């Protein structure tokens with residue numbers, strides 16, 4: 001099948017997006033409003049951008065009325081009425097349910113920290129708290145927001161942040177700054193509203209020509 005997105009409704013375009021772009025990492029984003037109230041929400045349209053400077057992005061879409069979600073209202077730059085700061089927290093398998101609870105659309109100003117039972121912990125540079133239960137957190141200053149369809153339902157928004165502090169639980173990191181993937185036990189989001197995966201089954205492949213050498217991954221698989 002070949003689809004022209006322009007001939008599909010928004011819901012079907014969304015299904016083709018989340019069904020194929022998998023697995024998606026999850027950013028549990030903490031922000032606070034200009035009057036200091038905390039907010040916490042998960043976003044799987046999330047990626048690293050670069051390491052010089054260290055930057056990452058997450059994408060809070062407009063809600064069904066075309067309005068900005070609280071995370072965007074809070075994280076956008078001060079010049080646009082926000083606080084200009086956010087924290088990305090990485091969620092371990094052990095806290096999948098608490099993370100998913102944070103997607104509850106609470107009224108502006110009510111905190112998902114209270115709803116989920118996650119513990120806020122102060123950051124070093126930014127005012128939103130990090131999540132104490134998350135083994136890795138990135139404190140970010142918002143550099144730019146790109147809006148693909150402002151004011152329209154499901155319009156996309158890209159929030160780009162510069163990482164100013166990285167918190168890693170001591171038992172997860174070695175002296176060469178490598179994060180132990182097994183101990184991190186991160187989860188990802190799959191193609192349905194309630195579908196997730198673990199990162200427990202992993203394999204290694206060298207890059208470039210070496211990938212074509214005699215490795216288990218390069219050997220032909222027997223027919224299923």
Ligand SMILES: Cc1cc2nc3c(=O)[nH]c(=O)nc-3n(C[C@H](O)[C@H](O)[C@H](O)COP(=O)(O)O)c2cc1C
Pocket residue numbers: 026039040041042043044045046059060061062069070071072099100102103104105106189
């Ligand atoms: C695992 C997971 C991933 C999500 N990813 C996104 C996303 O990438 N973009 C988005 O707009 N909403 C996403 N949502 C929905 C938001 O979390 C939800 O709309 C939330 O209420 C937004 O909170 P806020 O209004 O406090 O910002 C996701 C929900 C879950 C459970």
